[in-house]
Amino acid sequence: MADFVALEEQDGLRLSWNIWPNSRIEATKAVIPFASLYTPNKRKADLQVCPYDPVLCKTCGAVLNGYAQVDFNAALWGCPFCHTRNHFPSQYRGISEQQQPAELYQEYNTIEYIQQQAKPVMPPAYVFVVDTSVAEDELRACVASLSQALTTLPEYAQVGLVTFGTHVHVHELGFAECAKSYVFQGSREYTPQQVVEQLGLASKMPARKGGPGQPALPMPSSPGSRFILPISECEFTVNAVLDELQRDVFPTLSEHRPSRCTGTALQVAASLMGAALQPGMCAARLMLFVGGPSTEGAGKVVEKELSEPIRSHEDLAKDRAPHYKKARRFFDGVASQLVQQQHSLDVFACALDQVGLAEMKPVVDMSGGMVVQTDTFLNPVFKESFKRVFVAPGDPGSLNIASNATFEVIPSRGVKIAGLLGPAAAMDKKSSSIADTHVGIGGTNQWRLAGLDASTTLCTFYEITPQSKEAAGQDPHTSQQFYIQFITRYLHADGSHRIRATTFTRRWTDGSNLGELMAGFDQEAAAVVVARLATFKMETEEDFDATRWIDRTLIRLASRFGDYRPNDPASFTLNENMAFYPQFMFNLRRSQFVQVFGNSPDETANCRLSLNKETAQEATVMIQPSLFSYRAAGACAQVLLDVTSIAPDRILLLDSYFYVVVFHGSSIAQWRKDGFHLNPDHAHFKELLEAPKRDASSILQRRFPVPRLVDCDQNGSQARFLLARLNPSSTYQSQQSMSAEVIMTDDVSLSVFTEHLTKLATQS
Structure with missing residues (x-):
């Protein structure tokens, strides 16, 4: 696995299979999906950054790369994906075999370009949505962290403040004479147009361009500048509002939960950002600080009466959660709104009780946001995590947060895109390279990522389609190799628009040659792919039994690729490239991703959000x-x-x-x-x-x-x-204990699990 880890360090890329069968039938027999795990914003010291625009293929839009067939005399290059011959632009006139641009060297499989004719960029914007229906010490701890964050942000960064409890308060930071806010009723559901009209943001003013190397600034008379302002203009006002912030004034009965309109607050804040900030013009993050469940208005997860318990996994499975489906539909709408605006939602859930993260999961997932879940705002987990969000790019510990990204996959002939699993939303782009069968977010080869950091990893699924003999015979080069290119267009943390292209090649083989296929099997990447797919199926397919599905998949894989004599389990062996895969599956089926007993829906949602986002190495640690x-x-x-x-x-x-x-x-x-x-x-x-x-x-x-x-x-x-x-190899049921510790469990051990696997895999 060391070779595959080295590839991940180099290009941020792992594949479940690194050698692919050349027929659809043999691909089906491989059991494990053909998929890639790619980190589009991976930071590395030796990344080649070019201060010019990339050269694109006129037919498929692929970026010029080291696998292109180049005719230096005729100044032409052949695209390895669609085989179109393209002319080099005039600035490439002087290239030769001795003097080649960086993108033609195969050691620069991953290369980044700084766009020269990019639209102006606004300063980054942060809208803080703060829950005031919490205890006084909790509110003070949250305010202290916010005040500290304001001191670390650059002066040109824009901030906004929304507080909520029984009602939603949008604070007008541009009014310095006294504290002024617009109040929205927490029990009502508002449309974006209603929010815009009530805040007086119906008319928009154009942005004023900044000086050289400076982001554009909003006009002083822009309606949005009353609510979202640069820190240099509102620092005193926002600190005064935070210092005077009090708990929700509406009393709570002793047998009731506090009144908390989380959904309405998010809806109002998202509409405010949509009206005050132009989509795609800046990195904008909506940050929710919540200390309890939503009990009021749209997105409510539980009634105020303490006699009604908050929903559990059993309630969700037996359809006994009266608010769940309605809340999910509401937050699906908020997610679509944020994706359209290209804004991210970050949730800082600090409460002993559930806050409704399971219902909010699609908003965080589709917008590429972050989640921090702990018990209190006083916990170091919250304090340290929140600090790291604002660490400047390039400093140790920085998350290198980028925004407004689009991710496109361009495959060569014989490969089609089945779908994607990750923190992304589908774009309405069609292509001949899209598979008929969809996995995850399918039906397109381009996705939008409103926010992504240095560890955001996308899992793309592929479908192998047989090539015609005529097409393969025209170009012997393509009959042995296939190519895939990832193109990520995004707004860098320094304000520049960039395009990152990662191009890689792998080879075909006869699917009946199991030895070659196994030589290219990456068991860590495969385990992560299967884990993401299993959790996706658990949430989208009714009555899906994840444990049984994992077991059946493993038995089929062992039966296909194991070396054994029929009906002789003792003769069973697996290739070293697959030797650890059963162990990964043993731990996956016992993990919090599959076994929800003892976890709340919010805890499960948080774990699955991390699995769906993190790199292959980190996700492997989650599983095992x-x-x-x-x-x-x-x-x-x-x-x-x-x-x-x-x-x-x-x-x-x-x-x-x-x-x-x-x-x-x-x-x-x-x-x-x-x-x-x-x-x-x-x-x-x-x-x-x-x-x-x-x-x-x-x-x-x-x-x-x-x-x-x-x-x-x-x-x-x-x-x-x-x-x-x-692994419970020593339990109270063991004949003799081999350990200083005994685990009180009825779970089977890894050795028993392996015995059953070999028995079932070797059955004729």
């Missing part, structure tokens, strides 16, 4: 956590994700993406309680205690959202965070 061991006698070493890895004299570090666990064995914990680490004679023990904490800190610093850190001891209450993810 990494476990590291620390002992006094040796250095840190990776160990099996098994209960047998627990020992009294060992410290374990578990990285499961969403939380990081530092687990002390019973002897280590006792020595620490006895204060041995405080004795200078036991400096090595002090170093042993600090080593896993340093490694855990490095994980927390590089990941967004910041994971929860759990520091626990063996036999302690929080040890459950570790035990829940370990």
